[in-house]
Amino acid sequence: MTLESELRSKRDRGRKILVPYITGGFPGWIDAVRAAAASGADAIEIGLPFSDPVMDGPVIQEASQRALELGATPVSILDGVRNLDVGIPLVVMCYYNTVFHAGHERFAKQLVAAGVCAAIIPDLPLEECGPWAKAADEAGLETGMLAAPTAPDSRLPMIVERARGFVYAVGLLGVTGERSALAATATAMAARLKPITDKPVLIGVGVSNAEQAVEACRVADGVIQGASVVRRLIEGGADAVGEYVDEVRRALDAAFVPQS
Amino acid sequence: MSLMSDPTTEGRFGEFGGRFVPETLVPACQELEIAFKEAWQDPVFRGELDAVLRDYAGRPSILTECHNLGAKLGIRLILKREDLNHTGSHKINNVLGQALLAKRMGKKRLVAETGAGQHGVATATAAALFGLECKVYMGAVDVERQALNVFRMHLLGAEVEAVHSGSRTLKDAVNEAMRDWVATVETTHYCLGSVMGPHPYPWMVRQFHRVIGDEAREQFQALVGDAPDVVVACVGGGSNAIGIFSGFVDLKSRLVGVEPAGGAAVKRGVPGVVHGMKSYLMQDEYGQVQEAHSISAGLDYPGIGPEHSYLASIGRVEYPNVTDDEVISAFQELARTEGIIPALECAHALAWIIRESGSMQGQTVLMNLSGRGDKDVGQMMEILK
Numbered sequence: 031m032t033l034e035s036e037l038r039s040k041r042d043r044g045r046k047i048l049v050p051y052i053t054g055g056f057p058g059w060i061d062a063v064r065a066a067a068a069s070g071a072d073a074i075e076i077g078l079p080f081s082d083p084v085m086d087g088p089v090i091q092e093a094s095q096r097a098l099e100l101g102a103t104p105v106s107i108l109d110g111v112r113n114l115d116v117g118i119p120l121v122v123m124c125y126y127n128t129v130f131h132a133g134h135e136r137f138a139k140q141l142v143a144a145g146v147c148a149a150i151i152p153d154l155p156l157e158e159c160g161p162w163a164k165a166a167d168e169a170g171l172e173t174g175m176l177a178a179p180t181a182p183d184s185r186l187p188m189i190v191e192r193a194r195g196f197v198y199a200v201g202l203l204g205v206t207g208e209r210s211a212l213a214a215t216a217t218a219m220a221a222r223l224k225p226i227t228d229k230p231v232l233i234g235v236g237v238s239n240a241e242q243a244v245e246a247c248r249v250a251d252g253v254i255q256g257a258s259v260v261r262r263l264i265e266g267g268a269d270a271v272g273e274y275v276d277e278v279r280r281a282l283d284a285a286f287v288p289q290s
Numbered sequence: 291m292s293l294m295s296d297p298t299t300e301g302r303f304g305e306f307g308g309r310f311v312p313e314t315l316v317p318a319c320q321e322l323e324i325a326f327k328e329a330w331q332d333p334v335f336r337g338e339l340d341a342v343l344r345d346y347a348g349r350p351s352i353l354t355e356c357h358n359l360g361a362k363l364g365i366r367l368i369l370k371r372e373d374l375n376h377t378g379s380h381k382i383n384n385v386l387g388q389a390l391l392a393k394r395m396g397k398k399r400l401v402a403e404t405g406a407g408q409h410g411v412a413t414a415t416a417a418a419l420f421g422l423e424c425k426v427y428m429g430a431v432d433v434e435r436q437a438l439n440v441f442r443m444h445l446l447g448a449e450v451e452a453v454h455s456g457s458r459t460l461k462d463a464v465n466e467a468m469r470d471w472v473a474t475v476e477t478t479h480y481c482l483g484s485v486m487g488p489h490p491y492p493w494m495v496r497q498f499h500r501v502i503g504d505e506a507r508e509q510f511q512a513l514v515g516d517a518p519d520v521v522v523a524c525v526g527g528g529s530n531a532i533g534i535f536s537g538f539v540d541l542k543s544r545l546v547g548v549e550p551a552g553g554a555a556v557k558r559g560v561p562g563v564v565h566g567m568k569s570y571l572m573q574d575e576y577g578q579v580q581e582a583h584s585i586s587a588g589l590d591y592p593g594i595g596p597e598h599s600y601l602a603s604i605g606r607v608e609y610p611n612v613t614d615d616e617v618i619s620a621f622q623e624l625a626r627t628e629g630i631i632p633a634l635e636c637a638h639a640l641a642w643i644i645r646e647s648g649s650m651q652g653q654t655v656l657m658n659l660s661g662r663g664d665k666d667v668g669q670m671m672e673i674l675k
Contacts, residue, residue, distance in 0.1 A: 081456060082564050084468045085312045091455055103576045126310055127563045131577025145623040153563075155316045157300065158308055178314035180475060185317070200314060204473035 032266035033073060033119040033172050033195035035149040036252070040072055045288040047232060047252025048243070050259040050275050051075040051123065053093035055102025058267045060110050064076040065272030066259070069219045070279030075150065075254060076111060078104050078124035085152040085235075087207030089257040093264060097183035103135075104128055108144040118135040120175070121195070126154045126162075134162050138169035148195040156188055163192065169188075174198045177223055179215040191225035197229050199250060204283040208238035212245045220250035240281035247282060293539045293606060294496070294532075294597070301489020304603060306596035309488040311566045315468075318475045323490040325345045325395050330497060330572070335394065342386050343501065346419065347376045348382075350505045353513055354659075359627040363647035368513065369630070369659040370506045370534060378631065379661030380502060380530045381412035385481060387498035389416035389664075392479035399478040400421040403467040405432055405460035405526065406588035406635065407439025408661055409483030414448035424448040428464040429459035432587045439665055457581035459590045460526075464565050484527025485595035488566030492596050502658065503537020510656055517541040519653035523660065524587035524638040525549050525609065528598045530660035535607065543656075545607040547598060548642040550617070553582030555594040556602045556609035562593075569596040585614040585673075586634035586666075616641040618673060621663065633661035 039048055050066045052059050054076045063074050079094035079102055086094065104124070111120060122141055129137045129151060141149060149171060154162060156175065166173050172195035177186055179200065190197050201216035202209070216233050223231045233246040234254030243253045255278065262270040301307045301323075309319055329335040343349040351371045360367040366600040372380035392400060400417050402424070404410030410426040417424035424445055430452040433440055443450050456462035464487075471480040485492045485499075510518055521538050523531035525547040535545050549555065555570045562571035564579050572580040572592040582592045594609075612620075617634060620641035625631045632640065635661050643655055663670075 081580075082461065082465050084465050084565075087469070095455070098578065105576070127571075127573070127577045127579070130561075130563050130568075131573065152312050153310050153566075155309065155311060155313050157316070169443070176313040178312070178316075180314050180317045189313075202473075203314060203475060205469045250349055266355060 031119060031147065034229065035120065036119050037072065037196055041230055041251050043289050044286065046247040046282040046286050047072045047230060048275070048279055048282060049073045049075055049232060049252065049254040050184060050271070051077060051254060051256035052263060052271070053077045053079060053090060053097055053260055054110070055079055055097030055100065056093045056109035056164055056263060057100070058263060060114065061268035062271040062283050063114060064116055065268045066275045069272045069275040071118060071275055072252065073119040073121055075105070075121045075123050078107055078122060078128055080125040085205055087205040087257060088259050089264070092207050093260045104132065108140055111144045111146060120145060121148045121150060122146050122204060123150045123152070126151050129162060134165035138165045138171050142169050142171055146171070148174055150174045150198060152176060156192060159192065176200055177219065179203055179219050186222060187226055190223065190229060193229055197227055197231045198254065199223055199231055199233045201233045206234065206235055208261065209236045212237065212242040216246055217249040220246070224249065236248050240278045243278050244281050244285045247286060294536050297489065299586050303526060303597045303600035306569050306599040307489060307492055308561045309566060310568065311488045312472055313473060314472050319488050319490065326391060326490055326494045329391055329394055329662050332353060333423030335390065339387055339390055342390070343383065347382045347386060347445055348374065349501065351375055353509045354508065356628050359624065362627065364651045365647055366509065366654045367643065368654065368656050370502060370656060370657060372502060372530065372660045373662035377412045378664065379408040379412065380533060381409045381483060383414045383533070384483070384495050384498040384529060385409070385412040386392050388479065388481045389420050389422065392422065392481070393420055395479065397477060397479040399474065400481045401425050401427070401467050401470045401478055402481045402483060402637060403460065403463035404428050404461070404483065405584065405590055407432065407436040407443070407665060408588060410450070411439055411442050411446070413481050413515065414443045414446035414510045417448060419445050424599070425470065426450050427453050427463040429463050429621060430454050430625060431458045432460070435669055436587055436665060438447070438668065457582070459587065461579065484529040485532045486527040486565060486567055486593065492567065495529055496536060496597065500536045502533035503535060506534055506656065507537035518543050518651060518656040520544045520546060520655045522546045522548060522639045522643055522655060523633045523658040524589060525594060525598060526553070526635065528595040532595060534658040535543055537561065539606065546642065547607055547609045548638045549609055549611040550584035550586065550589045551611045551613045552584045553589055553591055554611040555592060557611055557624050559593070564593060567596045569593050569599040570602070585617055586638070588633050588635040589638065591605065610642055611622065612638050612641040612645065616645060620644055621670065631663035631667070632659055633663050634666045636660050
């Protein structure tokens, strides 16, 4: 199973894609992944905590810092991932130094061995991704690329060309975190990407509740939700994550009725 | 390629440097690179910058020969007096350059990180001068130990935000400034304070500090009649060091960048990627960035600018380190023998000179006195009680 084939087949049946993000190593994270999978997630993004997460706002920073204080490492988290067997694709999100320090080929192989389909590396832009992209392609690992509202039109075709699995449409100018409304940039970003790629386009960063997920999916193929999921993990544990994912799933399925 | 010329188009110095930033910031870095290149070649911009450096910052800074301490150590010790610049350190050179550039690019707001507060004060100063909004991020630990500089920034009209994440020092202030920039990039210029970060910063900040080395080369020749045997500077990110080294890298002079023992990126680090650059970085076995520990907030940084990593890798510059105790005694030594209170950062350079003077007998040693010690007097009063 590749992430892209899985997401495409769901999209082609009219289903909107829901990808919750969970910080690996935070207490209860394994149960939270299982709960999200059982509640209708289509894939799950597992964050490897890093000491200096520049793309993350306060909620994910806090979860990352606590996971690190409790001794989480990429190795311990991937050991947990290996035994998950939740039946949907798993994606790892990590900062580039985690990859660079381990070594590109070694890290790609570690992810594949743990059953991970794809990676997202938010501080590794197009111009710097060559060595990693080569190692990931050779290992059979997909790498989702980020497209941001600041990109000129001339840059987007290169980003979607290099993306494997899906294209990550960054929803706003800013870091991860919940916002009271969906930024206008979110659907605008997806609307710029959809005409130039057939790959699934998912909006992430600032998609903060079920209503905003529905709004985002009027243009995009799906959403990635981070801070709103991790906040529930911090406040209410795995059960709260499951309930939230179920709520978003129902809202999406009600707004966009999948073909049976 | 001659040493300390322009980096590659990818912003590399050898294998170091690059542009490892979130996608949102890539276009801003590209725009900045183009704007800096144009400005640097524009005689009008250079004329404006030279004028403000002269009429506002007080350049050129002088050389002072330390006859008393030099005689005691058996060397000719000569200081480049960046401490006499307006705002009290070399930081003003870079900040005036970047603020002028920000205005030229139509930006309305500056954000900056600061460790000891010197770069924050300099940025707040330039913002006041050029009518720009200014927000400075400072680790909560540093806000405590540099309270006077926090108040200075307030006086200058800047907003100061204490950063409570991570180690609550300089590296976390950089993270927070970058997060601000990700959200405000359309109207804001990130006024980075050292020769670090994503391309074009390491190169641009070095060009703005070249003036230190260019002046010193000419002044030293006039004073001594030869190039210095040794040129010494302290290194956190490494901006004052790169500035003075740029004037001597093509000569025979031995170049020495002194790091704090608790933040010795070259000695204890391995290549890594953080804050947009590939460089030597102190990290654990999984690549988590380690916290630096130094008596001086300005050197409390686990990395080093990428061009320094390159100069270290080819052996052109040495990067030894000194302990806090050596720094404390060097700080007092310069005050007592020469009547000059140095910033704790530069006391690192002097501590190395004092320790190694036995092997440099009769040599000429040029040290960059990059800042004055007024900001550290309160902290030293506690330590020496």
